[in-house]
Amino acid sequence: MTEKIDINVLIENMAENISSHCGTQGYKNPLMIGIQRGGVWIAARLHQKLKLADPLGELNIAFYRDDFSKIGIHPEVKPSKLSINLDDRHIILVDDVLHTGRTIRAAMNEIFDYGRPASISLAILVERSGRELPIHPDIIGKTITLKEGEHAKLSGPEPLALEIMKSG
Amino acid sequence: MTGKNIQLDKNGNLKHFLSIEGLSQPLLHTILNYAESFATVDKRPVKKVPLLRGKTIANLFFEPSTRTRTTFELAAKRLSADILNLNISTSATSKGEILSDTLRTLEAMHCDMFVVRHANSGAAHYIASQVAPHISVINAGDGRHEHPTQAMLDMFTIKQHKKDFTKLSVAIVGDILHSRVARSEIHALNVLGTNEVRIIGPHTLIPKEIEKLGVHIYHDMNSGLKDVDVVVMLRLQRERMRGALLPSEDEYFKRYGLTNQKLKHAKKDAIVMHPGPINRGVEIDSDVADGKHSVILQQVSHGIAIRMAIMAMVMGQINRDENKEKKK
Known part of the structure; x- marks a missing residue:
């Protein structure tokens, strides 16, 4: 089963929601960080639309995963890129799919090894069922309900496409 | 030296790191690529990642060394492992017996990895062939053989x-x-x-x-x-x-x-x-x-990143075969 989702529309909405979220919360000059790989693709689009001052940060959570003892190092490990001091900054953390929440936990652990941000907000392209940790997104592109054995996968960076697939 | 390549597990993944001889080009490239990422850890405010948290590594130096031992120690610490430094004298007469006793003792302390330097060629191979299956061995220099x-x-x-x-x-x-x-x-x-x-x-x-x-x-x-x-x-x-x-x-x-x-x-x-x-x-x-x-x-700094990569790779093999599935 494959379902087509218009990602450009979702990203457009996310950008607006991030703006109003930062406005309501009083976050001036937020710092955007994408989680490799899919999160970085989404974040790059948002970063451009929002015309943020500081460069986009890229986070590779391979060294922070909680399943290292089960599956070893993730094969596609590329260095994280976070050149800006994070202390007292308002961070918009971006990922493609929010599923168990374990990736976000790992990302937050890594962020705190770079500094002590004032706040972290979570922006997600697609929120799906299956949370295993108390993690809730602040900005959601789309919420989808998946049947057992289905998963959502983003391909990119050009063009971006989201597919719902049966695993296995 | 043994004929069989005991460095690799049955799936061709790195289990021990004993000699370059017998390793493939893709595997060496993988080590170099991982090291590239680990090299960035040194430049962060917190120079540590939690990858080997809870693992215990023993530096077994039968031959004195400052630089190699220190960089192994730093690499282990940056991976959040606990590390023991043991400078073992080689002057004992009945080396074989004492060595195997040393290994059993460290196994009883629940060590997960031995980093071995020894004046005899083949020492790390020998130790790798003797240790319990969950332990990985890294050669930090053996006689005139390899480093x-x-x-x-x-x-x-x-x-x-x-x-x-x-x-x-x-x-x-x-x-x-x-x-x-x-x-x-x-x-x-x-x-x-x-x-x-x-x-x-x-x-x-x-x-x-x-x-x-x-x-x-x-x-x-x-x-x-x-x-x-x-x-x-x-x-x-x-x-x-x-x-x-x-x-x-x-x-x-x-x-x-x-x-x-x-x-x-x-x-x-x-x-x-x-x-x-x-x-x-x-x-x-x-x-x-x-x-x-x-x-x-630069070689000294790179030594830390390379040793982090190799330590993480050999430790990452444990249980890998039984746990192929992975969740996001």
């Missing part, structure tokens, strides 16, 4: 400056006979497809069988260094010298010591490496060691 992590950090350093191995000429200079670094280095350069590997040194310090590894031998610096991209200087291992292999250190420096004058024969952008500790005025002139071609201190 594979040093070779990998040198490959990493070369890659940072020169990128493509297939276009490079690399000269290894000095005491090849006693050098486990040279042996590992030659294997690594060959596996990575280096265009030309040269060996430069006096007849007495170049073992005859080395030619079988496909290297070109030179006994004169000026012709040997001509147009090379990389110069690897080796330490004159005075403590290993037995018999009259050399006339004198002064004479050695005159013929094989690296000076700016001799370095002019190499390419303009050549890099100069040395595994350390350096003997200034014996195998390398201070002007070269501290000069613009020298990458000797």
Whole structure:
């Protein structure tokens, strides 16, 4: 089963929601960080639309995963890129799919090894069922309900496409 | 040495890291790529990742070392592992018995990895063949045999400056006979497809069988260094010298010591490496060691990243086979 989702529309909405979220919360000059790989693709689009001052940060959570003892190092490990001091900054953390929440936990652990941000907000392209940790997104592109054995996968960076697939 | 490659598990993943000989080009590239990521940890406010949290690593140094032991220790600490440093004397008479007792004792302390340096060639292989199945062994130098992590950090350093191995000429200079670094280095350069590997040194310090590894031998610096991209200087291992292999250190420096004058024969952008500790005025002139071609201190930093990569890889194999599935 494959379902087509218009990602450009979702990203457009996310950008607006991030703006109003930062406005309501009083976050001036937020710092955007994408989680490799899919999160970085989404974040790059948002970063451009929002015309943020500081460069986009890229986070590779391979060294922070909680399943290292089960599956070893993730094969596609590329260095994280976070050149800006994070202390007292308002961070918009971006990922493609929010599923168990374990990736976000790992990302937050890594962020705190770079500094002590004032706040972290979570922006997600697609929120799906299956949370295993108390993690809730602040900005959601789309919420989808998946049947057992289905998963959502983003391909990119050009063009971006989201597919719902049966695993296995 | 055993015929079977005990370094790899049944799926071809790295279980122990004992010698470069027997490892494939993709595996060496994987190590170099991981090291690239681990190198960034050093530059962060918190120089630590939680990958090996809860693991215990024992540094078993049967032979003294400061630099190698320290970089292994730092690498382990940056991976959040706990590390024990054991300097074990080799003076005991019944070594075999004592060694196996030492291993059993450390196993009883629930160690997960042994980093071994030993004066006897093959010691790390032997220990790897004796330990419990959940333990990984890393060779930190065994006799005249191999020093594979040093070779990998040198490959990493070369890659940072020169990128493509297939276009490079690399000269290894000095005491090849006693050098486990040279042996590992030659294997690594060959596996990575280096265009030309040269060996430069006096007849007495170049073992005859080395030619079988496909290297070109030179006994004169000026012709040997001509147009090379990389110069690897080796330490004159005075403590290993037995018999009259050399006339004198002064004479050695005159013929094989690296000076700016001799370095002019190499390419303009050549890099100069040395595994350390350096003997200034014996195998390398201070002007070269501290000069613009020298990458000797970078090698030390790279040593930490490479050792982090290798430690994480060997530890990452445990339970991998039974847990193929992964969740986002």
